[in-house]
Amino acid sequence: MLAGRQELGLTGQHWVHLCPVNVKEPHVPFHGQYPLGLVGTSVLEKGNHRAASTKHQQEKLWEKVIPKVDNLTMDNSGHYPVLIGAVLAALQPVSGSRFVDATFGGGGYSRALLDAGAATVVGVDRDPTAVERGRALAAEEARFRVVEACFGDLADVVDDPVDGIVFDVGVSSFQLDAPERGFSFRADGPLDMRMGAAPRTAADLVNELQEAELADLIKRLGEEPQARRIAHAIVQRRRQRPFTRTLDLADVIRATLGRGGKPGIDPATRTFQALRMAVNDELGELERGLNAAVSRLAVGGRLVIVSFHSLEDRLVKRFLRSATGETPQVSRHRPPVEASSAALLEPMGRRVVRPDGAEIAANPRARSARLRAARRVATDGTEVAT
Ligand SMILES: C[S@@+](CC[C@H](N)C(=O)[O-])C[C@H]1O[C@@H](n2cnc3c(N)ncnc32)[C@H](O)[C@@H]1O
Secondary structure: OOOOOHHOOOOOOOOOOOOEEEEEEEEOOOEEOOOOOOHHHHHHHOOOOOOOOOOOHHHHHHHHHHHOOOOOOOOOOOOOOOOOHHHHHHHHOOOEEEEOOOOOOOOHHHHHHHHOOOEEEEEEOOOHHHHHHHHHHHHHHEEEEEOOOOOOHHHHHOOOOOEEEEEEOOOOOHHHHHHOOOOEEEEEEOOOOOOOOOOOHHHHHHHHHHHHHHHHHHHHOOOOOOHHHHHHHHHHHHHHHHEEHHHHHHHHHHHHHHHOOOOOOOHHHHHHHHHHOOOOOOOHHHHHHHHHHHHHEEEEEEEEEEEHHHHHHHHHHHHHHOOOOOOOOOOOOOOOOOOOOOOOOEEEEOOOEEHHHHHHHHHHHHHHEEEEEEEEEEEEOOOOOO
């Protein structure tokens, strides 16, 4: 039976039978082996591992499992797949099922789905370096293929309906940790921030936008209260010399804002985030990607989205409300408005899942992650208004 936490260790790559009893029952959420050390151990400790034989029981199990699933170990590539236990619980990769990992990145989700018995996984990423990692996986795993594409174009990438599509949106550790990609305000690099092919770099934006446009971008996508001051400082400085390097821009922002902000948060954080989101049109991509995903899910197929930023999560929440036929709540004092169109999705389990303290301690970058999931209920591919 499963070892205790200390026996497993916190960082080793262990092959653990999560639910040995469930292997005999193909319809339960967890089965097979995951190279993920501690995923689900607390579930087993709490005794929730009994086979769930009906859809209702599976849902109940999902609800119970999610808040308790741990994710404390790296995958084989030295990367932490965020909320991996909850992702697997939501996707329920029973053998024979087909999945799309719309944000392949380091391949953590793809590997876990394959290890859990998926018949096929298609990994999608717009970043050629992530696609290279995907090719390496495809070379050793015939059930996997990788496509270099934006997930906004998912409808062109996926031909047949699939049983699950997962998005883990935003920037990867691989991208953040490579100074030459220009995402980081901690290490010097070219002010680039393109994940893949994109028309403009971050340097193009800071050197070319009007001051008011720049302020609006930093406020809207970075939710930066000091956006005007930052935009003004950038425009003053670029008159002498255009920005080409990340640290140069970060230093100007730090000098403008001083040390007054939240302790431990670099003053350049929000501006860098805004620039990255603008360069890669991240919100536009997400909206197109979610619509495309709904059109490619088989009835009963699952859509799982992990986001890190309140703007992304708000978009996801609105999208799911609209796609599940639930109308936005105008005011809690007024009766809800009638749903305007037929539901394409039905909500699954809890509305939002967040990493627990143990996962955040093991991987601080997971701290703002939020997972939402829904299941496809109809077959018409109508565009969903967000
Ligand atoms: C947070 S990482 C995903 C990590 C992955 N789940 C894992 O376990 O390794 C996000 C990845 O999505 C990719 N990405 C972001 N936006 C994208 C888009 N619009 N289309 C395709 N890939 C995108 C990034 O290039 C990055 O590799």
